[in-house]
Amino acid sequence: MTPxxxxxLRSALDDERLARAAWxxxxxxxxxxxxxxxxxxxxxxALHGVLDGRGPQRxxxxxxxxxxxxxxxxxxxxxxxxxxxxDEEWPDGLQDLTPxxxxxxxxxxxxxxxxxxxxxxxxxxxxxxxxxxGTRAPTAYGSHVAAELGAxxxxxxxxxxxxxxFGVDATVHRAALAVGGATVAVLACGVDRxxxxxxxxxxxxxxxxxxxxxEAPPGTSPTRWRFLERNRIIAALSAGTVxxxxxxxxxxxxxxxxxxxxxxxVGAVPGPVTSAxxxxxxxxxxxxxxxxxxxxxxxxxxxxxVGEGAGPGREVERRPxxxxxxxxxxxxxxxxxxxxxxxxxxxxxxxxxxxxxxxVLGRLELAGIxxxxxxxxxxxxx
Amino acid sequence: MTPxxxxxLRSALDDERLARAAWxxxxxxxxxxxxxxxxxxxxxxALHGVLDGRGPQRxxxxxxxxxxxxxxxxxxxxxxxxxxxxDEEWPDGLQDLTPxxxxxxxxxxxxxxxxxxxxxxxxxxxxxxxxxxGTRAPTAYGSHVAAELGAxxxxxxxxxxxxxxFGVDATVHRAALAVGGATVAVLACGVDRxxxxxxxxxxxxxxxxxxxxxEAPPGTSPTRWRFLERNRIIAALSAGTVxxxxxxxxxxxxxxxxxxxxxxxVGAVPGPVTSAxxxxxxxxxxxxxxxxxxxxxxxxxxxxxVGEGAGPGREVERRPxxxxxxxxxxxxxxxxxxxxxxxxxxxxxxxxxxxxxxxVLGRLELAGIxxxxxxxxxxxxx
Numbered sequence: 001m002t003p004x005x006x007x008x009l010r011s012a013l014d015d016e017r018l019a020r021a022a023w024x025x026x027x028x029x030x031x032x033x034x035x036x037x038x039x040x041x042x043x044x045x046a047l048h049g050v051l052d053g054r055g056p057q058r059x060x061x062x063x064x065x066x067x068x069x070x071x072x073x074x075x076x077x078x079x080x081x082x083x084x085x086x087d088e089e090w091p092d093g094l095q096d097l098t099p100x101x102x103x104x105x106x107x108x109x110x111x112x113x114x115x116x117x118x119x120x121x122x123x124x125x126x127x128x129x130x131x132x133x134g135t136r137a138p139t140a141y142g143s144h145v146a147a148e149l150g151a152x153x154x155x156x157x158x159x160x161x162x163x164x165x166f167g168v169d170a171t172v173h174r175a176a177l178a179v180g181g182a183t184v185a186v187l188a189c190g191v192d193r194x195x196x197x198x199x200x201x202x203x204x205x206x207x208x209x210x211x212x213x214x215e216a217p218p219g220t221s222p223t224r225w226r227f228l229e230r231n232r233i234i235a236a237l238s239a240g241t242v243x244x245x246x247x248x249x250x251x252x253x254x255x256x257x258x259x260x261x262x263x264x265x266v267g268a269v270p271g272p273v274t275s276a277x278x279x280x281x282x283x284x285x286x287x288x289x290x291x292x293x294x295x296x297x298x299x300x301x302x303x304x305x306v307g308e309g310a311g312p313g314r315e316v317e318r319r320p321x322x323x324x325x326x327x328x329x330x331x332x333x334x335x336x337x338x339x340x341x342x343x344x345x346x347x348x349x350x351x352x353x354x355x356x357x358x359x360v361l362g363r364l365e366l367a368g369i370x371x372x373x374x375x376x377x378x379x380x381x382x
Numbered sequence: 383m384t385p386x387x388x389x390x391l392r393s394a395l396d397d398e399r400l401a402r403a404a405w406x407x408x409x410x411x412x413x414x415x416x417x418x419x420x421x422x423x424x425x426x427x428a429l430h431g432v433l434d435g436r437g438p439q440r441x442x443x444x445x446x447x448x449x450x451x452x453x454x455x456x457x458x459x460x461x462x463x464x465x466x467x468x469d470e471e472w473p474d475g476l477q478d479l480t481p482x483x484x485x486x487x488x489x490x491x492x493x494x495x496x497x498x499x500x501x502x503x504x505x506x507x508x509x510x511x512x513x514x515x516g517t518r519a520p521t522a523y524g525s526h527v528a529a530e531l532g533a534x535x536x537x538x539x540x541x542x543x544x545x546x547x548f549g550v551d552a553t554v555h556r557a558a559l560a561v562g563g564a565t566v567a568v569l570a571c572g573v574d575r576x577x578x579x580x581x582x583x584x585x586x587x588x589x590x591x592x593x594x595x596x597e598a599p600p601g602t603s604p605t606r607w608r609f610l611e612r613n614r615i616i617a618a619l620s621a622g623t624v625x626x627x628x629x630x631x632x633x634x635x636x637x638x639x640x641x642x643x644x645x646x647x648v649g650a651v652p653g654p655v656t657s658a659x660x661x662x663x664x665x666x667x668x669x670x671x672x673x674x675x676x677x678x679x680x681x682x683x684x685x686x687x688v689g690e691g692a693g694p695g696r697e698v699e700r701r702p703x704x705x706x707x708x709x710x711x712x713x714x715x716x717x718x719x720x721x722x723x724x725x726x727x728x729x730x731x732x733x734x735x736x737x738x739x740x741x742v743l744g745r746l747e748l749a750g751i752x753x754x755x756x757x758x759x760x761x762x763x764x
Contacts (some may be wrong), residue, residue, distance in 0.1 A: 030708075060735065061730045077508070080710065144656065160614070270660075270674070278652075291668065348447070353440040353443055
């Protein structure tokens with residue numbers, strides 16, 4: 001095979017950043033061989049190899065349509081920036097993507113670069129983030145929970161990562177925006193594309209107030225393959241992934257699975273067992289060891305709260321006999337509500353000896369549970 | 383202290399069965415000292431001790447109202463029978479109640495005896511049983527699931543144990559009866575009492591077609607203490623306990639906790655996280671390691687199905703690209719739906735080399751996914 005004229009790739013041959021941009025076009029996400037080669041020799045050197053005819057021939061099939069300078073210029077015209085490993089903004093979480101944690105169906109490769117739009121600092125924003133994912137067709141219940149979690153986690157200072165899709169994703173992004181939170185959409189297509197079209201206003205707003213990012217160069221169309229691979233990035237970017245509502249088969253489960261493979265925490269929100277839309281969440285809880293999430297506090301617990309103190313905890317209704325020991329409860333339950341009973345009668349009802357009941361009644365009287373009346377006792381109103 | 387005239391206890395002094403009946407009146411359920419004494423020296427000898435003034439004085443407080451022969455006669459007039467350890471009908475599960483698994487709040491003692499009504503053989507019925515418990519005030523959802531599980535498990539040959547109370551308990555018993563299943567109510571009061579009164583028709587039917595049993599002698603009133611202790615028996619009698627619907631605080635959770643202490647399997651049915659009526663189930667799932675139950679099959683899985691074969695499993699919708707390997711999926715997704723594309727174009731879209739794409743297209747053609755058309759290929763309709 002003869003070496004090609006590098007054409008528009010010429011400048012990428014000695015510019016790692018441009019070379020990585022080129023690789024994001026040449027190779028599909030999750031191409032383990034490409035990722036390994038670039039990691040081993042660097043993106044520019046690897047590109048030389050492709051132009052020289054070395055390496056798998058599949059990488060040559062897109063050479064003609066690969067022009068990283070043009071891609072970057074188009075991206076920058078939209079106000080976008082390109083991130084590569086080593087950049088200050090490059091998110092830490094992506095380092096946990098390693099081919100070792102992959103399997104035949106997904107190599108869990110690191111992206112060559114990230115095409116980013118939006119004003120927030122990427123690494124810093126994602127350092128305290130949680131990924132919320134779910135079905136494109138949620139029930140009213142699923143939408144409600146998605147909005148609660150999106151807003152609740154934002155209010156607790158967590159950035160909310162999702163996929164920019166219909167349904168749970170969009171609801172999560174919108175809820176975060178509504179409370180002024182940081183929110184990040186990870187796309188399977190180019191970040192210049194408004195996909196799905198019905199979310200174009202949302203995606204535009206995310207590009208202005210939050211972050212829209214992905215590994216695909218401008219113009220890339222979404223495919224099922226790219227959606228699946230995109231999920232590894234959603235999983236990697238956050239410390240935890242929560243599936244809000246998902247049917248038995250749902251892309252959200254693949255995100256959860258990838259998160260689990262990277263030892264990220266995985267949560268799932270249960271729903272009615274009569275709702276097919278929750279069957280995927282129940283599957284994660286039953287079969288995959290996901291943690292059950294009932295609300296924002298549970299997610300924070302899951303992520304591990306540091307330095308927030310014990311917190312108020314759940315509100316627990318106090319009942320009159322709470323905290324009583326066994327014999328106290330037995331005596332308390334033997335007290336008549338209206339007419340007082342003598343100690344012997346109370347002892348008989350309680351199955352305790354009279355001396356003992358005297359002592360217990362003393363404690364119950366102090367607690368306002370027993371009230372002395374004549375020679376006997378009755379139940380207090382405390 | 384002077385020995386008492388044994389009075390109506392005379393015959394119990396040399397009749398273990400009557401002596402155990404007497405102890406079920408003298409001591410409250412869960413009285414660890416009484417249970418230990420009876421286990422150690424036998425019920426009759428222990429009774430001698432009480433009459434002689436030995437042992438805790440609390441056991442003497444009910445001597446005057448203890449007449450086991452009269453109790454047994456009254457019980458038999460209702461068609462009841464008394465079971466004691468060693469009887470063929472004595473259920474195996476109660477052997478797992480040992481003071482060692484108890485703590486200060488509940489001693490997990492074995493009952494002295496069981497007061498039983500109903501035509502079913504006790505031990506045999508309970509050998510393939512599951513306990514279904516839950517709130518007295520279920521939602522429509524909780525009632526629906528209770529009925530589904532009660533009927534479903536009955537149809538799969540499992541006896542259904544519950545507490546005869548309002549709500550989930552009653553629904554479970556009724557559902558089992560409706561499909562001709564075996565169902566067992568474990569009461570906190572005497573089995574001669576219809577408590578709650580609104581369930582009296584149900585309890586009467588259970589006494590005629592199923593089983594109604596408890597450790598309390600005739601006439602015993604239900605108290606909160608006895609309800610709590612009753613729960614250890616519900617937990618012990620079955621291989622597994624499933625909480626159908628329960629609020630954050632619910633007696634059903636105490637049954638689950640007791641089941642867990644005896645290493646029984648514990649399941650819980652999730653519900654909407656917006657429903658307070660499911661908060662207890664979610665608590666069990668989150669904090670106590672209960673298994674998530676979505677239906678009858680999950681309960682059977684939990685109990686361990688033996689010799690039932692692989693079964694049909696869940697219905698899983700097949701999609702056209704299911705089972706494709708990575709490159710097959712990439713090529714399949716690059717196929718146009720209408721006008722065929724040439725192999726080079728397909729290879730470019732897929733990011734694969736042309737030779738490879740030729741080979742993959744051959745496989746996809748065999749699968750009906752790719753269709754040859756002129757010099758190119760398009761997506762098949764398979």
